Amino acid sequence: MRVTQMLIPTLREVPAEADTISHQLLLRSGMVRKVAAGIYTLLPLGNRVVKKIENIVREEMDRAGGVELQLPIVQPAELWRQSGRWDVYGPEMYRLQDRHGRDFCLGPTHEEIITSLFSQEVNSYRQLPLLLYQIHNKYRDERRPRFGLLRGREFIMKDLYSFDKDEESLEISYRKMYDAYNRIFSRCSLDFRAVEADSGAIGGDVSHEFMVIADTGEDAINFCSECDYAANMEKTPCHIHEKELVEEEGPLELVATPEARTVQDVASDLQVNTEQVLKSLFYNVDGKLVVVLVRGDRLVNETKVINYLGANRLDTADSEEMLNNFGIPMGFAGPVGLREKTAVTILGDLEVKCLFNAVAGANKTGYHYINVNPQRDYQVDHYGDFRVAEEGDPCPCCGAPLQVQRGIEVGHIFKLGTKYSEAMGATILDEHGKEIPVIMGCYGIGVTRTMAAAVEQSNDENGIIWPAAISPFDVLIMAVNQRDELQAEFALNLYQKLKRAGIDVLYDDRQERPGVKFKDADLIGYPVRIVIGKKAISEGLVELKWRATGELIFKEKDKIIAYLQENLTAMKSSKR
């Protein structure tokens, strides 16, 4: 391919809309353009990257026994009503009607469609296990799209669904996918980590996320400094040693704390540590008021709260409503006497159970209580693990201190069990002729997000540094002076030779100054750049430069193909 035949609109300046590195570089290098918030056109170069990632995914899915098909984007509401998710999914789902007024949605995911297909077409355990997948667009009307391709409203995803007759078989399918995902992200040369995860609203129990390590990642992950434990922060359980009351319980006392609305303020006003403060957070959980008590220096883990309550939806309570409806002033709220104000579920984090002589809001603006003690001064409905794990907390497996990193979720695998097959009547006959719901798993990879994650992880001040396996082209070739006939002919000739040898090469045949072409090559980030200059004409020595290392070498023309084939192959198969 020649640059003059392509559309590669590089930008010298950073578009004002882009904040994250990957967003900036993908725009500047002419890979993508924004059409609306969270919706992007893939330009020719970006499209080539996506296709390369898709092909790696496809090869590994096929190798693991997956079978590719294609499911529709426009899906009838009827199927979503069967699974019960039409009403649960919320405003994130794009909904539309056809001319007859029938409800449809743009598929945010495809469990319903695939389960429906399965229920119609598969009847016997003899046809299992079955691993069906597609690589297709997904649509989610994110409340807040951001970070360019990292969180879009339209994006490309590979989703595979496994169907098995029993748990043992599901375990095998799950393991195959787990291994395939490790191979895929290794082949993409990404620095990643598989972590235990919460399965969220999709249901099921066992779940792993594949996280590309990046400081800009939206998720925090914990991993153990000693053992293999690694988990999403929201999943990591917190263990504590229960303390006995060492001091005497002091008398409950009301103290004035004007203007002290935050834990920090209260602690400094009253000369105590923040961990001596009882923090009370109010939530609206499926329409009911719930308060969660944690130590002042901790964060509430809302996922754990949702899971404990078996809830669908959790929002922080509105402070005006709290004050107007119940007379509870946020900032001065606490568990003492709370039930007299309104019916409320009170949950306490395990640490709070042994928090004696604490400070807590008095439910009266400008006042706190001191010497607040559990049992004596307030009761909770349930003590449990409701806080977010922190760096240095003990590992739940071995007790060594946990470390924290940030990551970008590029893959997520779930054991679904029978949630969808039961709801939608996807049953099979087992060996005994008994009708049983098929056991499912689902396994997603964000393809466009993987592209962005790769850029996020691999760049320098000059631009992108593509891993060879997913670069839009392996090699860029150019002449220093395109108007010099000898150079141009040399470059064209070499370009054609490389192409015939099966090397993925792009020829920058523009009549631009060399500086422009150098800048573009660095910005776009081809792994190898070949420059035809005076030395090539006079001595037959061709310059090759590796983008990642900056290594510059000169090779005789005839030895280039062998050199490239050897080194590019090595680069593509090397793990990071």
Add this chain to the structure above:
RNA sequence: CAGGGUGUAGCUCAGUUUGGUAGAGCGCUAGCAUGGGGAGCUAGAGGCCGCGGGUUCAAGUCCCGCCACUCUGACCA
């Protein structure tokens, strides 16, 4: 959804305070020159100043409403 910011040429941004003929750099077109890191010179093209209303002799600028983009938070198989 709440709170902040920004909308002026393809891109980055001045101009808005104090109303009075629409600006710069880069990019683009034509030409000159140059050819190892977005260099230079000459001449051009390019604007519903986000949209709608209002005030005024006069609005990019003042007032009201809306929209889009964006940041923080909440949310997120």
